[in-house]
Amino acid sequence: MIKTKPIVIANWKMKLGLSESVALAKAVRRIGSKDIELVICPSFISLTEAAKVLKGSQIKLGAQDCFWEAEGAFTGEVSAGYLKEVGGEFVILGHSERRQYLGETDGMVHRKVKMALMANLIPILCVGETFDQRQQGATDYVLIQQVTKALEGAPVGLEQRLIIAYEPVWVIGSGQAINPEQAATAHQVIRQTLFDLFPASLVKSNFAVIYGGSVDGANVASFTGLDNTAGVLVGGASLKIDKFTAIIKNI
Numbered sequence: 001m002i003k004t005k006p007i008v009i010a011n012w013k014m015k016l017g018l019s020e021s022v023a024l025a026k027a028v029r030r031i032g033s034k035d036i037e038l039v040i041c042p043s044f045i046s047l048t049e050a051a052k053v054l055k056g057s058q059i060k061l062g063a064q065d066c067f068w069e070a071e072g073a074f075t076g077e078v079s080a081g082y083l084k085e086v087g088g089e090f091v092i093l094g095h096s097e098r099r100q101y102l103g104e105t106d107g108m109v110h111r112k113v114k115m116a117l118m119a120n121l122i123p124i125l126c127v128g129e130t131f132d133q134r135q136q137g138a139t140d141y142v143l144i145q146q147v148t149k150a151l152e153g154a155p156v157g158l159e160q161r162l163i164i165a166y167e168p169v170w171v172i173g174s175g176q177a178i179n180p181e182q183a184a185t186a187h188q189v190i191r192q193t194l195f196d197l198f199p200a201s202l203v204k205s206n207f208a209v210i211y212g213g214s215v216d217g218a219n220v221a222s223f224t225g226l227d228n229t230a231g232v233l234v235g236g237a238s239l240k241i242d243k244f245t246a247i248i249k250n251i
C-alpha cells in the first residue's frame, strides 16, 4: 500500500440533527489539518448545510448510505447522484448497523458500491466479524466473503478510489478497541482478498484499508502507525470536538 496522508472519517450516525451538525462542522473546520485527509459524514438532511460550512476548506463530505438505483420509485431512498449534487465525495456502505438493523445483505452492498462508483463517489465499504464469528475462528472467512461479495465485478476505474473499513462489529461503540496486531492481521486478509479480485497495481494505488471501532485519541496512533493501515473510521469520538481534536493531534 502506498502510504499517503492518513485519512480520518467521522461517522456521525443518527446522533446529530441539523443545527448540531452545522455547529460541529464549523468546529471541525476550525481545527482543520493539512497533514490529514478529514471526511465528515453527517446525516442526509445535514449534508447541504455541512457542505456550505466546508466550502473552501480541505475537509471533505461523505454520506452514510446511498441507494443502488440512480432514480425512480424508491420511496425514502437517496441516490448517489443526489449526494454528489450536494457536495458529497464519499459514502459509507455496508455499515454493520445497517446490516444488523435494516437487513442489508452483501448483495445489496454490492449494488450500492457499483452505483457509488458510477456516480463517482468514493465508497467506504465496512466489513467485520461479530463476536461469535471471532470466537468460532471465522474472522478471516467473514472478511473474505464480505469483501468478495461486495466488490467482485465492481467497475473500479483507474481514477477511482475505494476505502475498506475493517470494523469488528463487537468493538463498535464499546469503548475498547481491539489491539493493533489483530487489526493488522485482518487488514492483511482484506488486502490479500483485494489482490485476488483486482490487478495488483490497482489495489496498490487505488485501495486503502482503514480501521474502525472505538478509536479515540489514546489509541489512534497505534492503528495509523501500522504499515497496512491508511487511517481510521471514528464514530463516538467524532461527536465531541475535544475528543476529535485529540484524535487528529495524536496521529
Ligand code: PGA
Binding pocket: 011, 167, 171, 172, 173, 174, 175, 212, 213, 214, 215, 233, 234, 235, 236, 237
Ligand atoms: P465507534 O463507531 O467509533 O463509536 O466505535 C465506529 C463506527 O461505527 O463506524
